[in-house]
Amino acid sequence: MISASLQAGPFDAAAEQAALLAGRTDLGAAVQFTGLVRADAGLIALTLEHYPAMTLAQMQAIADQAAARWPGVAGRIIHRHGRLRPGETIVLVTTASAHRGDAFAAAEFLMDWLKTAAPFWKREEWADGTTRWVEARSSDDAAAERW
């Protein structure tokens, strides 16, 4: 099973992984990815807008697809929304499986589809007072389509 959460506040990546692994002795591999706000020169903050009626359901649908494809994978995805400053976390993907291949593959699948099929939009705030909506990248679509 892979669960999904949507929240404004921060998450504790280590605690999320520990919770995923608690009481399990059948898992031999744990993989974790954290996406962060990178301080590109002059960037003050990112604001993540989302579609309240759709975003979490779409995240869970992506999680369910991964769980169906890799039945032995346990996992959790968390995505934040709202205004985030450089260094803050945006997204967490944590997976575990008996062997590393499935945990790595499921984590990449989850991340690639979160970037291309979950309704979020990033707006950048710059030190000169301007704002800019981040443009979607065709390389992200290509990364998702390879699955």
Added chain:
Amino acid sequence: MVDLLYFAWVREMIGVESERLAQPAAVTTVAALLDWLATRSPGHAAALADRTRIRVAVDQRFATPDTPLAGAREIAIFPPVTGG
């Protein structure tokens, strides 16, 4: 009647985050809806000018230009997503 929701720069260019409208009977697909909406104001026209940069969800499911609108209650119009 259908509830239209706008996100990100589509919302900013149209100038409202939502509106409730009765579309003409001839507007039966997503593509026809976008064509009709584009005639409603200069902001709508500007936001919807480049259809390659527009994505649509009908009742919270991603749609394509030929998706039918029959029975649709909520239609969201937005740019390609940029989360993660």
